Amino acid sequence: MKAAYEHVDFGANCSVRIYHRRLPRIPFEWHHHPEYELTLTMNSQGKRYIGDSVSVYGDNDLVLVPPDMPHTWASNLSIDPSSSQVAIVVWFDDTWVRRLADLCPEYSDLRSLLRRAVCGLVFEEGSGAQMHRYLDRLLSENARERLGAVLDILVWLADLPATPLASPSAFVARVGAPSGYEPEQLNRVLSLIETQFERPLPLATLANAAGLSERSLTRHFVQHLGESVGQYIARVRIGHACRLLADTALPISVVAARSGFSNIANFNRQFKAAKLLTPAAFRQQFKEARRVEAEASPSLLERPPSLEIKRAPATRGAERGRQRRAL
Missing domain, CATH: 1.10.10.60 (Homeodomain-like)
Incomplete structure (x- = not known):
């Protein structure tokens, strides 16, 4: 099952992209993109697929996915059925973070975070709930305030215990490749x-x-x-x-x-x-997850609404405006 390619549009004047996703259930959408992705999943439980890692997840699941690592969450239950399931997604570029760490000694710890995240990371239990303190700023209408929140979150995560997820060489050539930080x-x-x-x-x-x-x-x-x-x-x-x-x-x-x-x-x-x-x-x-999703959502004969597949500019722009509510 090939992972679909997701095109993440940051906009002309933004260093990061935030996506506030709310829906009745999180569908199985096996995909990848060249950006890092930090995802906080709330009011949801099911299975999380990161590379070759398949795990059960619950409320306030906090995961960092490296570039081009295929991944998806697939929920089977809302913890509170009266409320939507929520995913707060932060995308950021590898080069941007490394340049920031090179230019600003205050952000040098971000290098170690990226190195640790080469196979994906799930952060220790309780960290997702702690991240709630950043959400007002992270979802602000002000791009500069969102950027400040992302930087604060990444610095906080750099020192936080986390467990690697995928194996080296799982799905992408860069996993297990030289990082530049070993001898x-x-x-x-x-x-x-x-x-x-x-x-x-x-x-x-x-x-x-x-x-x-x-x-x-x-x-x-x-x-x-x-x-x-x-x-x-x-x-x-x-x-x-x-x-x-x-x-x-x-x-x-x-x-x-x-x-x-x-x-x-x-x-x-x-x-x-x-x-x-x-x-x-x-x-x-993987076959079963795809089959269940197809039976539950016949509309998935079209591209999943969370994926921005590269198409003609006018079509992509119209689809993005119709399918995403993003900051």
Whole structure:
């Protein structure tokens, strides 16, 4: 199931885009875009799909999604049936934040936030409720006040505990790619893993590429990535397999081979250990979510109303005005 491309229009005079979405239920709309997305979901519970991560979410779910990572929320229940489900969405550009951090030492911590968010982040329980204190400013009619609120939120999130969501290499090439913040020797190894993960990657080969001893390379991985070389490679391979399972109808044996697993039994075992599902069950989750959405909303034969697909300028502008209430 290919993720749809979403075009996010910031407007001529805005550095960030805010979207205040209110609706009876949040539909399954598997999509991606080149901007970071911070989403606070309220009065809603269901399943959250971020790359290859599929999790149950509840009220005040607060998640940061990296650029080009396919994602969607799909609700099955409103916590208060008398009120709308709400998603407050903040989009911002990667280059904008990095330049801000380079120019203003006060925002240097934002680099670490972006680095942590390379696989997506769900912030600790209670953080979504704490974010409510920013909402008046975030939804202001004044663009400068909205921008100030976004900066305050990002600085606050930079120090907040959060859990990574997707695996490296899940759906997009940039996940697991060198970030520019690890030592250059480690970056060379990450690049090699990213491009050659479908082949055998002995530790000796990787250490030679880095110009390090095997022991030093292992120490670098644990220090900078928090896991062993073998664990990282396995996560990259599983992430790639998840993308193939969600995006293609390839037989599972072919998915295993293209993801670096020569033995399908070993692939099934490692996949289930990582995802708590068999490969077939993981694929079925995406099929089922799409089927339920199609049955519930026949209008989804058209593009989902939350997605601004690039079309002719006049058509896109008319559709955007009709389908979105955005700031």
